[in-house]
Amino acid sequence: MIRSKGTSLSCPGGRLTGQQLAQRLGWQGSKVSRLENGKQTATPEDLRAWADATEQPEVYAELAARLAGFESQIRSWRRALANGYKVMHEGLSAEIERASEMWVWEESVIPGLLQTPEYAHHVIRRYAELLGGANDIDAAVRSRVQRQEWLYRPGRKLHVLMWEAALRSLICPPTVLAAQLDRLTGVIGMDTVELGVVPFAAPVKIVPANGFWVLDDRVVVAEDWHAEMWLDDADNIALHSKVWHTLHESAVYGTEAQNVITVARRALNLR
Known part of the structure; x- marks a missing residue:
């Protein structure tokens, strides 16, 4: 500094x-x-x-x-987590509440606005094991689930893209992932959600990496291992929007997206 x-x-x-x-x-x-x-x-x-x-x-x-x-x-994650995961989640939730439209890209995890409580618990716990601050995981999960009320309010729209890897990463037990994939299937067709999946086999024009959220073309929230980055300058917002729309060209939607999700669920080999 x-x-x-x-x-x-x-x-x-x-x-x-x-x-x-x-x-x-x-x-x-x-x-x-x-x-x-x-x-x-x-x-x-x-x-x-x-x-x-x-x-x-x-x-x-x-x-x-x-x-x-x-x-x-x-x-910095470590500084942010000094006050616990719940407080950190509430900070992002307040910013999301201001937004009417969001564009999300995730390459290896289901986006928080679409996570089941069980899946969210495992994701947050994994980060807590890496970074510390594991005392309020349950409170953080409740905060993350509460944030999902945004999806059911008039005038809101979530455009979300995921790489197929997000459907298959066993960050949680297979049974939890299966329920999470069922949840994704359920949101396809919601008027407030546009869900796209970039299949492994799809040709891509850019490396499918580095998850981020664009809120109202106003701010970008991107995550790295050491920190969460909030970028509000026009150049960075334009760059991330360009990345999102480039990945959008490789994604499938509707029935095709549902088929990719179904194949990933079957691969779990649950009885």
């Missing part, structure tokens, strides 16, 4: 090395290095201490503004 061009930092009283600055602040030298090289995101308190230690308190306002802009775009 805080970067410098050299190994020393200017202040009115002379130049400080990173180690000297760390001593002034009572930090480990490695923390200064991580902040300078963008390997750690500063907190507002870090920025205030940095500005005061370099005897430049006037730069704090600019640094804080940069931090606010950075965090509005890249929201």
Whole structure:
């Protein structure tokens, strides 16, 4: 987050090395290095201490503004999960409530707005095992299921695309996945949902990767292993919309989509 061009930092009283600055602040030298090289995101308190230690308190306002802009775009999972999964889910739910139309692409998981509670539980638990914060999984599941009320309100439209891999990934027991696939079959034909599947055998013009949501052509929410990215600039919104529509050309809908889902369900070999 805080970067410098050299190994020393200017202040009115002379130049400080990173180690000297760390001593002034009572930090480990490695923390200064991580902040300078963008390997750690500063907190507002870090920025205030940095500005005061370099005897430049006037730069704090600019640094804080940069931090606010950075965090509005890249929201670290670990920092977000400090308050639990339920709080994190409620933040996205509030943004979804504002939307009247959404375009969703998922390459390996069923989108949250179409998940059964059991499937959602397993997905959230897997992330909790990786990132921590497993104390409120049930509350997070309830929040995610509550969000699905959006689908039943007049004037709403969900355009969702999935790669066939999302139908087959055993992130949960086969019986749970079977029920989830039955749920998908049930939403085909809903007037608020347009469900498309990109079959494995379909020719594609772009790599089917990197799930994302476009809300009202207003903001893109994309996920990576380390963070959730919120992008509201015109260029990124246009790029993700182009990706969605390119994948849309390879998708099947209606009866054809239902056939792909049915084949995936049969492959589970349930008795």
